[in-house]
Amino acid sequence: MSNISDLIEQYLKKLLKDSLEDYIEIQRSKVASYFNCVPSQINYVLTTRFSTGHGYIVESRRGGGGFIRIIKLPLDRRVNLVLDICDLIGESISRVDAMGLINRLREEEVITQREKRLMCAVIDSKLRYLEMPVHNQLRALLLKAMVTAVLKE
């Protein structure tokens, strides 16, 4: 398991973890040349692993002195966490986004490892009877039910 995208992902997450702030600023071209890849690969990593669905916000500026800022949304247990998450999930959610969300919940220690596995197993179940759109809706339904159940204490 070692494609460049994974390495870049880990690299960025480590930067975030080590940062004193809840965000980091990078230079696309720097990171790209550090990993010996084309700059657009960074965008690929950002869109596939640092989307809103994954709990991040990405801002940037072009031109001289440009940068990319990756902000980690705080995901703590206050008031409307459940509602926010359900909102985030909506009526329909892709497998990737669902997994991203679950991972984030785990990273924030909002859920345990076992709970993560449990939720992933549900999301990952090959619901072979179903068409894609229905599948995405079903997934949203189940995910919301799970998040609600596990967080409502």
Added chain:
Amino acid sequence: MSNISDLIEQYLKKLLKDSLEDYIEIQRSKVASYFNCVPSQINYVLTTRFSTGHGYIVESRRGGGGFIRIIKLPLDRRVNLVLDICDLIGESISRVDAMGLINRLREEEVITQREKRLMCAVIDSKLRYLEMPVHNQLRALLLKAMVTAVLKE
């Protein structure tokens, strides 16, 4: 008794035995070309010899840098439990039976209160798109996935 499938099976089991972890990661195409067979033969071996029923969990990822991970379930009483439970669940299960099983797992302290709520939420989800027989099948599928996931430690 020496068809390719058996050889591949032994090969993979040896890898597992020699591994420091309780899992291995392989590349389907590599193994296939090592054994001079078509890639899909590996899938055949996996489904016929490394199923949950056999005490393994198989995960994978496609695309560049893809891999197949074979996880060996530790063979203590919990695993037998998983296998037995999966057996018990079968292809289809009613809501009442499912709930009963979950309660039982809780009573035995095999799962936590949160996990119980999580599982109940999944089972209880009104899967409004579906007919009864399919619903029962789906429930069985999800329940088995959950039990396996939560107990695989």
Added chain:
DNA sequence: TAAGTTAAAGTCAATCAAGGTCAAAGCGGG
């Protein structure tokens, strides 16, 4: 200060690299 230059980052489609599925053909023992 407007115009031109340079230094970023963004987009998108093509291509490559896996693994998944399924049905049909092959084969071996009873």
Added chain:
DNA sequence: CCCGCTTTGACCTTGATTGACTTTAACTTA
């Protein structure tokens, strides 16, 4: 001969990589 397990291959889906082209911002200079 038949049944069930094995083998094969065509076709599918998903994910990663690359590069040509575009857009935006800052800097420089006349």
